[in-house]
Amino acid sequence: MAKTPNRFPRLKPREDSGFSSTATGRFINKNGSPNVKRTGLSNPLEKYSWYHTLLDLPSWKFILLLVLAYILANLFFALVYYMIGIEHLTGIDKSTPLNEFTDVFFFSSQTFTTVGYGRIAPVGFLASLVATFEAFLGLLGFAIATGLFYGRFSRPRAFLKFSKNALISPYKEGSALMFRLASYKNNSLTEAQVTLIAGITTPDSPTEFFTLTTELSRINSLTLNWTVVHKIDENSPFFGDIHDFIKSSEVEIFAQIRAFDEGFANTVVQRTSYTSEELVIGARFLPMFRPSANRQTTILELDKIDDIEKVNLS
Amino acid sequence: MAKTPNRFPRLKPREDSGFSSTATGRFINKNGSPNVKRTGLSNPLEKYSWYHTLLDLPSWKFILLLVLAYILANLFFALVYYMIGIEHLTGIDKSTPLNEFTDVFFFSSQTFTTVGYGRIAPVGFLASLVATFEAFLGLLGFAIATGLFYGRFSRPRAFLKFSKNALISPYKEGSALMFRLASYKNNSLTEAQVTLIAGITTPDSPTEFFTLTTELSRINSLTLNWTVVHKIDENSPFFGDIHDFIKSSEVEIFAQIRAFDEGFANTVVQRTSYTSEELVIGARFLPMFRPSANRQTTILELDKIDDIEKVNLS
Amino acid sequence: MAKTPNRFPRLKPREDSGFSSTATGRFINKNGSPNVKRTGLSNPLEKYSWYHTLLDLPSWKFILLLVLAYILANLFFALVYYMIGIEHLTGIDKSTPLNEFTDVFFFSSQTFTTVGYGRIAPVGFLASLVATFEAFLGLLGFAIATGLFYGRFSRPRAFLKFSKNALISPYKEGSALMFRLASYKNNSLTEAQVTLIAGITTPDSPTEFFTLTTELSRINSLTLNWTVVHKIDENSPFFGDIHDFIKSSEVEIFAQIRAFDEGFANTVVQRTSYTSEELVIGARFLPMFRPSANRQTTILELDKIDDIEKVNLS
Amino acid sequence: MAKTPNRFPRLKPREDSGFSSTATGRFINKNGSPNVKRTGLSNPLEKYSWYHTLLDLPSWKFILLLVLAYILANLFFALVYYMIGIEHLTGIDKSTPLNEFTDVFFFSSQTFTTVGYGRIAPVGFLASLVATFEAFLGLLGFAIATGLFYGRFSRPRAFLKFSKNALISPYKEGSALMFRLASYKNNSLTEAQVTLIAGITTPDSPTEFFTLTTELSRINSLTLNWTVVHKIDENSPFFGDIHDFIKSSEVEIFAQIRAFDEGFANTVVQRTSYTSEELVIGARFLPMFRPSANRQTTILELDKIDDIEKVNLS
Known part of the structure; x- marks a missing residue:
């Protein structure tokens, strides 16, 4: 990792960010996921943890997936019963081939969900055997769905809103980099901690990473908003003429918040990043x-999280 | 944050309480939840985590909600079957319109729960399709209910009783602020820790927050009661004439207990607060x-947790 | 807490054990649960966390409880249907009153489990309504059972065997208190830590608690047995003539092991205690x-965990 | 534990590895499980935690087990119904004894899965009683399966690929032991830590264990690959002529990675070991x-994890 010793003579770059000075593009996407693609697995599906994937799906996609799986399973079994012969199912409406097939499909769904009205029922070995297997599969399918639903809604999440921009604001006698965040749900976050890393790239040197110290790196409970403040002093990579700096360098600031959520009784983590374009x-x-x-309570106005006003930096 | 340097000249206010010196009303409600309202979300439902909300509901409300959802779902589907036409259901009692409707309703419930006696059963495409969908929905509904039940009863909770009042008691050569707590269930709490913060407001200055040191901030196992003791010495904001102090200031003391529960195998947290009115x-x-x-065991008498006697402060 | 300063002049008693010097009887039962009873709750059931209780039940009692609940629920509903009138159920065998009742009972169970063969089915408003409600209740009951089963078998446990006795053995130039433990299952425990506390009571002074230092208080992985060693030197309360000491004092040694189990992906804790009678x-x-x-693997012989031999203490 | 003081005069062996200097064979299997067998339990099944065992099974074995359990349960109940007498089941096809038995088997499966078509239904006390019990057992069985499925797919796992070999590479002015690892799934690992222990055995001395210091023992996020580097200097047991060393000693290097996975919201752990034969x-x-x-993102090529080139050690 080539160093540019005359650029930040006072600062020790951080080697443990887990990013590489030769990686390309944004490091962390705005939603907090890392900007990395994986290739080279012999089985391309291996790179997905299907559990993580199903937990990350938006709710409507997840429900749609379940419905599709249900319809496909029933179409498949309907076909199997049809091939076995509809004479092995009692009560089928044989008036038209379409009626035949839809009745077989409905028999399949009544078996898969274990409703089993019995108006249509299997007779004979093969049809009964398939039905035996389908009901078993249906129950296992709903067992898996139960687990996924629970996994989805019990998944610890921080429910934090971050300000769209990070600011360079006047602070004490100098200036500071600031952004703010607030929990937007009725959850209780305690022992919140922030980790702040800056990745700085210039046209003629690879990215270097620096820990940004914060005025408070930990707060006891996250009930109102939290303005994270990184004072720009001689220990900050941003020390000096900030306008010059931003013009001549690509900056990306990674923020990670960890807290304990009492509802989930678990540690929750949320990340975001701010690039040069998102710095004001x-x-x-x-x-x-x-x-x-x-005057009996305090009102937190979440729509004001991005409300800023222009000021002159001293 | 304006300071009142001549009030607590010796003490450094705590800046990381997560509360604001300009917030209003009680900071923490007696039950431990923060006294804050959230507004400004474009979707007002977004401020609720429905999972946290359903976990926080009292049991009877939760059960009632499930029953209502069940009845409403069945009413909805009964209406749909009714509109499709009761001639597509076998076995309906058509003696009166009311009997018709109730039989359709019961068919719906037999489908939703997947009982499916078959005395009433769907015939024809539309009714069968709706039944197919209803049984699927019913199973997913019970899958979600299963997850919620598990989420509710496996939710780590500390089951602590706090004394109603905090006391200023004689202690060693001086005095101390004390309150006590005990676990009231057959759970095993180990490695219990207390965090104690005081928020102090006077008519002419905003709230300042102070960490209160405790004689023991951590105990190995919480089997009997624990009397938390904050010695009032020169490092305490309460040092000096305590009667004067309480008359001239609004005080709120936040207590947070964290412990490891062996049954849940998880960290549990419980909070409370004491205001000036709750100080004796x-x-x-x-x-x-x-x-x-x-003499073979020790009996912990939980009804005596608030038993106090008046004493003179030296 | 009265001190006996001339007894352990060199040692600082531990005040954070969570036990009281005036408690009576054994502090920790051999199985690790605290020896305390709780009284004084207005609702005597409140002292049980039913979830902890159901998780602690032996398997056979838990299964028995489920079976009993199932039978009682069915008896209750059978009675309700019987009172409504068996003419509202189709297919009942009315040959004898007993046959009537058992058929109603079986109808109830077919509804509760949602089997719903339909040979017996409800007709009319009241019977159908009760069946609607019973099927709903049945499904919720099995939802709860699902959660309890999962809670029971996913409950993190350490699966440790402790030696029956703690020994005073020769160690280096002096002696040491030792006991040993081993994991007896195919689980993987890492980062194991021990906490050792001694409670010492003499006829004329209340119990004092002391931390016992151990030669290793933490091991990286618990794959073989672990012999916990407390060296008896001038920092140990057992320093001096050990025979005399044991004759004149009641001793109880509390051991707590914490480790990370990779299968449960959770911290597990197990405790035990040794009294004077269990010291050799x-x-x-x-x-x-x-x-x-x-010679390709190591064999851990768990039946030898209590194998000791007599030696002379130097 | 015999020491060989002239071999590593500068180094303090690590006593807390949890392995014994007199154990035999590889300490940690390549897949991270300890190489230990347990004997001596009065009940040989006691050494298996069936939950850990079922969680560790490959998916196809787990599914097969469920299918087998389903078939065996149905065979067992079919036999019971057969013994009670098929005249107590309605709708049985009595054309041949085989048809009789298969119909009884299918009735059992329709009861166990609670499909309950009703084409075959129990009549009379004994058959109904057994069916009542079978449906109950079926539901409990699926409750357990639900828990197991959830336990299996929600089980926190690190999904790390390790390089097949550890290398001795040139590093700074000297050399270093290196291996690398990468997460191969779409999970987010943060706060990753490595623990590195070497177990060194010579023909004439028992195994000694040493902590190997690493240039970075912790990285903030594990998004790309991580090359763990142990610099070979005077604090390393490998200091000196490395070819000589490897020829004269058996070496096993244990690596353990701990990280926080955001999808599971839990700590995950993965281990591996490198023996002399796996050192290049x-x-x-x-x-x-x-x-x-x-150039908008970085591509991690997992098939290159073992790509190395020969170099001369200075």
């Missing part, structure tokens, strides 16, 4: 909470 | 455990 | 593992 | 990631 120089955040009318 | 000056706790008659 | 003075453990015949 | 002296790893064609 000379601005500060406006308040995003206010007392309630009766 | 000049009292001490009476013992709340005693030997059993045969 | 002047003995050492015999080896409990040996090479396999082909 | 004088080689280095070739890069295994490259920019994508559009």
